[in-house]
Each structure stands twice: as structure tokens, then as C-alpha cells.
Amino acid sequence: MPLLVQKYGGTSVGSIERIEAVADKVIVYKEQGNDMVIVLSAMSGETNRLMALASEITPKPKGRELDVLLTTGEQVTIALLAMALVKRGYPAKSYTGGQVRIVTDSAHNKARIKSIDNENIRKDLDEGTIVVVAGFQGVDEESNITTLGRGGSDTTGVALAAALEADECQIFTDVDGVYTTDPRVVPNATRLNTITFEEMLEMASLGSKVLQIRAVEFAQKYNVPLRVLSSFKAGEGTLITSEYEAGDIMEQALISGIAFNRDEAQLTVNGVSDTPGIAYKILGPISDANIEVDMILQNVSADGSTDFTFTVHRNDYDAALESLNKTAKELNARVVSGNNRIAKISIVGVGMRSHAGIASRMFELLAKEGINILMISTSEIKVSVVVDEKYLELGVRALHDGFELESES
Amino acid sequence: MPLLVQKYGGTSVGSIERIEAVADKVIVYKEQGNDMVIVLSAMSGETNRLMALASEITPKPKGRELDVLLTTGEQVTIALLAMALVKRGYPAKSYTGGQVRIVTDSAHNKARIKSIDNENIRKDLDEGTIVVVAGFQGVDEESNITTLGRGGSDTTGVALAAALEADECQIFTDVDGVYTTDPRVVPNATRLNTITFEEMLEMASLGSKVLQIRAVEFAQKYNVPLRVLSSFKAGEGTLITSEYEAGDIMEQALISGIAFNRDEAQLTVNGVSDTPGIAYKILGPISDANIEVDMILQNVSADGSTDFTFTVHRNDYDAALESLNKTAKELNARVVSGNNRIAKISIVGVGMRSHAGIASRMFELLAKEGINILMISTSEIKVSVVVDEKYLELGVRALHDGFELESES
Numbered sequence: 009m010p011l012l013v014q015k016y017g018g019t020s021v022g023s024i025e026r027i028e029a030v031a032d033k034v035i036v037y038k039e040q041g042n043d044m045v046i047v048l049s050a051m052s053g054e055t056n057r058l059m060a061l062a063s064e065i066t067p068k069p070k071g072r073e074l075d076v077l078l079t080t081g082e083q084v085t086i087a088l089l090a091m092a093l094v095k096r097g098y099p100a101k102s103y104t105g106g107q108v109r110i111v112t113d114s115a116h117n118k119a120r121i122k123s124i125d126n127e128n129i130r131k132d133l134d135e136g137t138i139v140v141v142a143g144f145q146g147v148d149e150e151s152n153i154t155t156l157g158r159g160g161s162d163t164t165g166v167a168l169a170a171a172l173e174a175d176e177c178q179i180f181t182d183v184d185g186v187y188t189t190d191p192r193v194v195p196n197a198t199r200l201n202t203i204t205f206e207e208m209l210e211m212a213s214l215g216s217k218v219l220q221i222r223a224v225e226f227a228q229k230y231n232v233p234l235r236v237l238s239s240f241k242a243g244e245g246t247l248i249t250s251e252y253e254a255g256d257i258m259e260q261a262l263i264s265g266i267a268f269n270r271d272e273a274q275l276t277v278n279g280v281s282d283t284p285g286i287a288y289k290i291l292g293p294i295s296d297a298n299i300e301v302d303m304i305l306q307n308v309s310a311d312g313s314t315d316f317t318f319t320v321h322r323n324d325y326d327a328a329l330e331s332l333n334k335t336a337k338e339l340n341a342r343v344v345s346g347n348n349r350i351a352k353i354s355i356v357g358v359g360m361r362s363h364a365g366i367a368s369r370m371f372e373l374l375a376k377e378g379i380n381i382l383m384i385s386t387s388e389i390k391v392s393v394v395v396d397e398k399y400l401e402l403g404v405r406a407l408h409d410g411f412e413l414e415s416e417s
Numbered sequence: 418m419p420l421l422v423q424k425y426g427g428t429s430v431g432s433i434e435r436i437e438a439v440a441d442k443v444i445v446y447k448e449q450g451n452d453m454v455i456v457l458s459a460m461s462g463e464t465n466r467l468m469a470l471a472s473e474i475t476p477k478p479k480g481r482e483l484d485v486l487l488t489t490g491e492q493v494t495i496a497l498l499a500m501a502l503v504k505r506g507y508p509a510k511s512y513t514g515g516q517v518r519i520v521t522d523s524a525h526n527k528a529r530i531k532s533i534d535n536e537n538i539r540k541d542l543d544e545g546t547i548v549v550v551a552g553f554q555g556v557d558e559e560s561n562i563t564t565l566g567r568g569g570s571d572t573t574g575v576a577l578a579a580a581l582e583a584d585e586c587q588i589f590t591d592v593d594g595v596y597t598t599d600p601r602v603v604p605n606a607t608r609l610n611t612i613t614f615e616e617m618l619e620m621a622s623l624g625s626k627v628l629q630i631r632a633v634e635f636a637q638k639y640n641v642p643l644r645v646l647s648s649f650k651a652g653e654g655t656l657i658t659s660e661y662e663a664g665d666i667m668e669q670a671l672i673s674g675i676a677f678n679r680d681e682a683q684l685t686v687n688g689v690s691d692t693p694g695i696a697y698k699i700l701g702p703i704s705d706a707n708i709e710v711d712m713i714l715q716n717v718s719a720d721g722s723t724d725f726t727f728t729v730h731r732n733d734y735d736a737a738l739e740s741l742n743k744t745a746k747e748l749n750a751r752v753v754s755g756n757n758r759i760a761k762i763s764i765v766g767v768g769m770r771s772h773a774g775i776a777s778r779m780f781e782l783l784a785k786e787g788i789n790i791l792m793i794s795t796s797e798i799k800v801s802v803v804v805d806e807k808y809l810e811l812g813v814r815a816l817h818d819g820f821e822l823e824s825e826s
Binding site: 024027028058061062064065066069070072073074076077079080083084086087088090091092094095100101102104106107151152153 | 433436437467470471473474475478479481482483485486488489492493495496497499500501503504509510511513515516560561562
């Protein structure tokens with residue numbers, strides 16, 4: 009019998025009415041002849057409510073106790089869904105992370121899954137029971153309650169699917185799939201039927217926040233077919249799978265989608281003498297200040313000195329600039345400059361590996377619209393450009409049209 | 418180092434402010450050189466909120482799932498108290514019932530404790546950690562979450578005190594001890610410094626609802642000194658202990674207190690032929706209808722037939738009367754009569770064992786006030802009378818005065 013692991017997010021279980029709707033949906037899949045394991049988040053708003061209680065006590069709650077507190081959110085929804093299923097005449101059983109046993113390391117608030125005991129679940133499934141598991145949580149070796157960090161329910165779903173060798177892990181969310189780009193920017197953006205794990209990872213890290221990156225990595229590692237669907241709208245969603253399996257369908261596609269990120273800021277040091285260790289000297293203090301760096305570029309300038317550029321989140325711009333000015337003085341750099349009104353646009357696609365000229369086609373499309381490119385960075389399945397933020401929408405639309413990603417309808 | 422187990426009820430942890438106050442209080446005891454184990458209920462109102470969620474789904478939620486749902490209430494408060502203690506610089510660790518392991522039978526919603534593993538707690542205490550345990554909950558042998566039934570947190574406290582051989586189990590509640598009678602009826606009722614388990618059991622079952630009967634039974638069985646104190650008011654409270662230990666202090670006291678119960682109804686069958694099995698024939702159908710019977714009296718009448726009387730909760734009067742009329746017909750009884758406007762008054766005290774004349778003194782005091790006694794029932798440490806409900810307050814005050822229970826102040 010095929011086994012499906014389905015994960016429903018906070019909005020999907022945000023009220024009793026919606027929990028009842030999830031029960032109805034689960035039963036449809038069960039009646040189609042599937043064994044069913046359901047992973048749930050807390051009701052939307054509940055985690056914030058619990059966090060607020062904790063912060064009334066202390067701004068820095070102890071990680072162990074915060075986990076004990078937050079995990080009650082999913083424990084409520086799993087019990088309610090199991091009740092709703094039993095009411096409909098379907099045997100169902102809820103499990104907390106500790107009851108399954110989903111064993112993690114002891115890094116409270118951001119634990120990583122080490123192993124999953126699937127014995128109880130297997131037994132239940134064999135008896136025809138629908139199994140409902142609390143997402144986001146586990147226990148360490150000493151049975152202390154841990155959480156996987158916000159959004160960790162996706163990871164629970166994928167990990168369970170891997171442990172149970174499920175046929176598919178289906179993530180129900182408030183969007184109906186992965187799109188070629190953000191439909192708010194390009195109204196005729198198309199839902200993708202399939203995308204590879206690699207492409208999805210590039211899309212996710214670039215701001216298409218449909219799935220937790222970590223869940224996708226996990227799915228890729230264990231080769232779990234992952235499908236994103238809407239809780240509220242019928243449809244096939246988007247299947248995220250390994251390149252090999254997606255190969256046939258995707259042969260024609262050069263690029264899968266266009267990702268973008270508004271909140272970038274760029275910092276540059278010009279005229280640094282090009283000696284070993286220069287990158288570390290510049291970025292060391294930035295990373296010490298806990299600032300995350302996105303793109304890093306280094307260019308040789310005419311006089312043998314080098315120009316060094318990197319981008320950070322816009323919120324970190326001021327702190328990064330301060331740090332950089334200090335470093336530049338020590339390095340006798342000529343000029344420090346920056347720009348916090350930039351945006352990044354990326355085209356993503358496994359197809360570009362075997363097709364030359366994708367990057368130059370991108371630059372051509374942008375040039376036609378009079379968009380000046382400030383920076384370029386490439387990886388195997390991605391080309392990113394940095395432009396003035398005012399060109400973001402125009403650039404995304406030009407690329408979406410130029411690469412013919414628009415939907416047929 | 419002395420070990421105290423303290424239990425705080427829902428009102429005592431009903432808000433963040435109150436949880437902070439509990440933390441302060443716990444630290445006072447800790448600083449006095451005690452090892453501390455704290456048992457908590459859910460925030461007042463939380464269990465009702467969760468019950469309401471469940472009943473939105475189904476009027477008859479599955480017991481197993483209801484327990485998964487309800488136990489989140491205490492899990493929230495233990496985490497919050499542990500945070501508050503850590504904030505104050507005191508190492509603290511929270512434990513759910515399952516984490517301790519408090520192992521119960523599998524009777525969901527009304528489970529009974531079978532064993533407690535105290536290894537983890539012992540280790541924490543040895544390291545100076547304050548241990549905070551969720552009341553009301555446990556797990557069965559298969560690690561299914563169970564609850565002990567409403568108010569079960571008292572039982573958790575006593576059971577932990579027994580397992581850890583604590584020096585005292587202190588139940589913090591919204592009253593500051595056990596009184597000679599209800600201060601709302603007799604304003605100068607006195608707080609008792611000590612009372613025996615047996616007396617407390619008689620008082621509790623008669624309507625002085627300070628403690629769960631079950632917790633008192635448990636404390637008696639394992640001889641755990643039990644103290645009732647106020648969360649909000651300083652004071653020694655009332656120590657409930659075995660007769661032997663309480664002996665010295667109580668030598669002079671004939672009776673400890675006066676309990677009463679307003680919600681009684683009485684039913685009588687007159688003129689039943691006195692044959693074996695008659696009591697069963699009358700009470701069988703009553704118990705089949707899930708009606709709880711309180712007092713049972715059987716008297717011989719002049720003609721060799723018998724009069725049979727019992728009392729039930731006033732809410733069950735109509736159902737009991739209907740059942741009784743049916744039975745009476747089958748038994749050819751002469752008359753069925755009833756009264757649902759009665760009240761029960763009891764005097765309780767181990768002292769009456771060794772002092773004759775307590776009962777007759779009681780009857781004398783009531784007669785002086787012109788109160789007619791409808792029924793009398795006695796046990797070793799208790800005399801109960803049933804009177805017309807309009808005499809309840811008058812009777813309680815007359816007895817309280819007559820037995821000189823008033824406070825000195």
C-alpha cells in the first residue's frame with residue numbers, strides 16, 4: 009500500500025473549522041488506498057502567543073524550557089485532528105516527537121534530527137490507523153524536549169518520510185506550488201509541475217520562501233519526493249525531485265524560474281593591495297559582528313591592487329559599513345563605498361549546464377530595458393545580477409518574458 | 418537536606434505575575450536550606466479552554482487524545498516557572514509526567530499512578546537544581562499520555578513526595594488551611610493547626626473541598642505529612658498527618674470540625690418485607706442509572722416490615738425517585754416518599770472514639786434550637802444528621818458554639 013506523509017502548516021490548522029477540513033482531506037487520500045502519516049504545526053498565532061508568555065518573564069528564556077513551552081502548540085493540534093478523524097470513524101493516533109521517538113541532538117531551539125524510531129508508527133499503519141505526528145519537535149538522548157527551530161515541521165515531515173520510506177512527502181501550505189517567479193511581480197508567472205532539489209535550493213535561498221531550505225536538503229539527501237500543494241485549493245502542486253527523475257519532463261526547459269531579493273546592500277573597498285589573506289582580513293570582522301554575507305566578488309584593477317565587494321542584508325548595512333571603514337584604514341585602502349538601494353535578480357535552472365549563452369541572453373534582455381548591471385555572480389545552475397532596486401520589477405518581468413516562462417492561459 | 422514537595426494550583430499560576438510570585442516563594446524555601454520539587458497545575462481557565470476546543474470537534478473526544486490535549490496546560494506552566502527561577506539565578510528544570518516517568522494504568526482521563534521513577538529528579542536535586550513537575554499527568558507502560566482526572570495535581574504532589582520520601586508535601590491553594598467549619602457560615606470558624614488523615618477524609622467527602630480525597634488517601638497510605646497553605650497569605654496552614662503524630666496536640670479536642678452538605682435529597686420506601694437481598698433490589702437500579710448514593714439507612718418498623726432510606730445528590734433526585742417508584746411496585750412496598758430540601762451536618766473528630774456522649778451532646782445542641790433531626794448516621798469518628806435545609810446555618814453555628822470551636826480572636 010502506498011504511504012504518504014502529509015504536512016499541514018499553521019494556517020491550515022488555524023481554527024477548529026480548518027482542522028475539520030484537514031480531516032476531510034486526509035480521509036480522501038486514505039480512501040484512495042494510501043497509508044497516511046500526518047505532520048502538523050501549531051495553530052497559526054499559537055507559537056507567538058507562547059513566545060509572548062515567555063518574554064513576559066524574561067527576554068532570554070532558557071532554551072530547554074522554551075522548548076518545553078513551545079512544543080505544547082503542536083501537541084494541541086495533533087490531539088484535535090486525531091479526535092476529528094476518530095469522529096469520522098477512522099482510527100487515528102497522535103504522537104508527540106518524544107512519543108515517536110524523534111531523537112535529536114541537544115541544541116535546544118535549533119536541534120538536528122539524529123534518528124527516528126518508526127516501530128510504533130509502522131504497527132499503527134499496519135492496523136489501518138492514521139498516524140498524526142507533532143512537527144517541529146523531538147527529544148534528545150536524555151529525553152529532554154527539543155525543537156528544530158521555526159518552520160521545522162517541514163523537516164519533521166521529510167525526515168519521517170525518509171525513515172518510513174514513504175512514496176511521497178506532501179507539504180500543504182497557503183500557496184499551490186512553486187512558481188517561475190513571484191506572481192505579485194509577474195502576474196502570468198507559471199506554477200512549475202516539477203523542479204529539481206538543486207533548483208529548489210537556489211530558489212529558496214534567494215527568497216522564494218515556500219519551503220524550509222533545510223527540509224529540501226533533507227529530502228535531497230534521502231531522495232524523498234517532495235510535493236508542495238495548497239491546503240485550500242485543489243491541484244497537483246509542484247513535485248520536487250532529483251534531477252534524474254525530473255529529467256524527461258524538463259529536457260526543454262533552459263531555466264526553471266526567476267528568484268529575486270529586495271533587501272540587499274552592497275559594500276566595496278577599492279584599491280586594496282592584493283596580498284594573501286586580504287579577504288579574511290576584510291570579512292573576519294564582519295562575521296565576528298554576526299553579519300551574514302551573501303555575494304562576494306573580488307576583481308583585479310589596473311594598478312595591481314584589488315577591488316573587493318560583498319553584499320549583506322539591508323538591515324546590517326550600517327554595522328557592516330562601520331566595520332569596513334575601520335578595516336580599510338588598517339589596510340590603507342583607497343576608497344570604501346556602498347549602496348543600500350540595490351536588489352538581486354537570479355535565473356535558476358539545471359538546463360543552463362548544457363546550454364551555452366544563457367548568461368549572455370540574460371544580460372541582453374536587461375540591456376534592452378536600459379537596466380545597468382552593478383554586479384554579476386554565477387554558479388553552475390544560477391546567474392545572479394545586482395541592479396538598482398528601482399529596476400527590480402522591470403528586470404524580473406523582462407527576464408520572465410524573454411525566457412518564455414509565462415503561463416499559457 | 419530536608420526535601421519539600423510543593424504543589425501550586427491553577428489560581429496560583431493563573432498569570433505571569435502570579436508565576437513570578439510562586440518563583441519568589443519557592444526561592445524563600447530553597448534559601449532556608451530545603452531541596453525543592455514543585456508540582457504545578459495548568460493556568461486557571463486553560464483546561465476549560467482546551468476542553469472547549471475539543472468539544473467544538475466532538476462531544477465525546479477519544480480519551481487518549483483528550484489526554485494529549487489537556488496535558489499541554491501544565492506543560493506551559495512548568496516551562497514558565499522554570500524560566501522564572503532561572504532568571505532569578507536558580508538552576509531549575511521542568512519535567513512532564515512522561516519525562517519523570519510517572520507511570521499510570523491506561524485508564525485515560527482517570528488514570529491511577531502505578532510507579533514513579535525518581536532517578537532523574539534525585540540527580541537534579543543532588544546538583545542543587547529546583548525540579549518543576551507537571552501535575553495531573555503521566556504515561557502508561559506504552560508511553561501513551563494519561564491524566565489522573567481533574568484536580569489530579571494534588572495526587573501528583575503526594576505521589577512524588579512518597580516516592581522521594583519528602584519531609585512534607587505542601588499544597589498551596591486559595592484558602593489558608595482547613596477550618597473547623599465553613600467561615601462563610603460561621604464567621605469565627607478556626608483554622609486547624611493539625612488534623613488527622615481520617616478526619617480530613619471525612620471532612621473532604623462531606624463538602625470541605627480543600628483537597629482531593631484521593632490525594633489524602635494516598636498521603637495516608639504512604640504516611641506523607643501533608644500541609645495545606647495559602648498561595649497568597651503567609652501562615653502555617655494546616656498539617657494533615659497520621660493520628661499518632663497528631664496525638665499530643667489533639668488530646669483535648671473532642672471534635673475537629675463541622676462539615677455540611679447542602680445538595681442532598683432523601684428517598685424512602687416504607688413497608689418493604691424484610692427479606693435478604695432487599696437492599697440490593699432497591700439500590701441496584703439506582704447504581705445502574707449511575708446515581709451515586711451517599712447515606713443508607715434501614716430501620717425495622719413495628720409490623721416486621723422494613724423502612725429503607727437513602728440520600729442522593731439533589732440533581733439526581735427526580736431520576737432516583739422514578740427508579741424507586743418502579744422498584745417499589747415490584748416489591749409491593751406501601752409508600753415511597755422523598756424530600757429534596759434537606760441538608761446534612763456532620764461533626765468529625767478522632768476524639769469522639771474515647772469520649773462517650775459526643776453524639777447525644779450534638780442532639781441536645783440541635784434540640785435547644787428547635788431543629789428536628791430527620792435522619793442520623795454514625796461512623797467511628799463522625800456523626801451525621803439530616804435536617805431540613807432551612808436549619809443548615811443555624812445548626813452549624815449551634816454546634817460550632819456548643820463544641821467551642823470558635824477562634825480566640
